[in-house]
Amino acid sequence: xxxxxxxxxLRDITGAGMMDCKKYLDKSNNDLDAAIKLMRSxxxxxxxxKSSRIAADGLVNYISNSEKAxxxxxxxxxxxxxxxxxxxxxxxxxxQIILETNYKNISELExxxxxxxxxxxxxxxxxxxxxxxxIIRRFKVIDNRDVYISGYTHNGxxxxxxxxxxxxxxxxxxxxxxxxxSNPLALDESRIDQAILDNEKDIYKAELDxxxxxxDIKRNILEGKIKKFITENTLINQPYIKDGSLxxxxxxKNNKIIDYTRYQLGxxxxxxxxxxxxxxxxxxx
Numbered sequence: 001x002x003x004x005x006x007x008x009x010l011r012d013i014t015g016a017g018m019m020d021c022k023k024y025l026d027k028s029n030n031d032l033d034a035a036i037k038l039m040r041s042x043x044x045x046x047x048x049x050k051s052s053r054i055a056a057d058g059l060v061n062y063i064s065n066s067e068k069a070x071x072x073x074x075x076x077x078x079x080x081x082x083x084x085x086x087x088x089x090x091x092x093x094x095x096q097i098i099l100e101t102n103y104k105n106i107s108e109l110e111x112x113x114x115x116x117x118x119x120x121x122x123x124x125x126x127x128x129x130x131x132x133x134x135i136i137r138r139f140k141v142i143d144n145r146d147v148y149i150s151g152y153t154h155n156g157x158x159x160x161x162x163x164x165x166x167x168x169x170x171x172x173x174x175x176x177x178x179x180x181x182s183n184p185l186a187l188d189e190s191r192i193d194q195a196i197l198d199n200e201k202d203i204y205k206a207e208l209d210x211x212x213x214x215x216d217i218k219r220n221i222l223e224g225k226i227k228k229f230i231t232e233n234t235l236i237n238q239p240y241i242k243d244g245s246l247x248x249x250x251x252x253k254n255n256k257i258i259d260y261t262r263y264q265l266g267x268x269x270x271x272x273x274x275x276x277x278x279x280x281x282x283x284x285x
Contacts, residue, residue: 003030010035039128056266058082058137060159062151063095069149070095071161072139073263077132082156087134090126094119094136104141140261147258152176158264165256174241175248179262184235187257192234200229235260 001009003025010021010032020039028034058075059082074091076082097119103109110116119136127134142149142163150172153159160179164172186192204225208218231237236257240246248257 001032006030006032010039056269058135058265059088059091059156060153060263060265061091061095061156062153062159062161063092063099064144064149064151065099067143067145068099069142069144069151069161070099070139071151071159071261071263072098073137073265075133075135075137075266075269076130081130081132084130086126086130090122090134093122098139098141106136106138138263142259148172150176152180154180156265158262160260160262162257163259165258166254168255171251171255175235175257175260178238178241178248179235179260181241182235182238183262183264184238185233186235187260188234188236189230192230197226197229201226 006025007021010025021035024035024039025032028038056075057077057079058073060071060073062072063070072091072095074094076087081087097115098109101109101112101115103112103115109119123134123136142161144163148164148167149161150164150169151159151161152173158180160176162172162175162179164175185196201222204222208221211218213221236249237247240248240251243251
């Protein structure tokens, strides 16, 4: 193989620039395998540096096979990288690796050193190649052998899956779209965090304290507001997305929603805003 062919092959394998490929081939005396190992070892240092940067863009993906369904969020720093084929292929590879395991979430997977190291290896490679921090933020896997699961993603930015007791593809898809659009707090009233309800009551009470009405009237108003809040924020009680006169509970008839999960890209991640002027000022004080 000529030096030019080696250069092209190394570039195809690693995605690195031509000058970097030439440098590592020179260092390894044109030994392709040695050049790759050297590039990865030194590239890993670069990847570690990039790993400290905040990644709040990326991709939400849903995939399933005959046994499992997976919803995952993988973050990048920019939408430009998230839309690249390299990033999408990386996410697909991660999904396949996860589906080959028995882990239901990222916390369980991180305890398996062999699988975790494998994912870290390909993560560092893609960080080096794309020049951005990449993070497998979260995922959820559900066994679908005894239930019916349907998933939906919108432009790779938001997605959901719903677990039904029995198969109903049309309704399941509509429910997924409703979950994505309405972002319910819980499946039903029993699953709403009591702290959230207490907080809402406190807000409504503070509003009612400003109104000159009898206590029993205020109490009825408060109960009505809480009931409305529960209806709007529990999936099973929400108006059906295709017919507002019906609730999902009525649409499901004899079927039952067992569980659902919704991921919105970057939710809860605070992007750091660097104040460089303040940094300089702090150094000269």
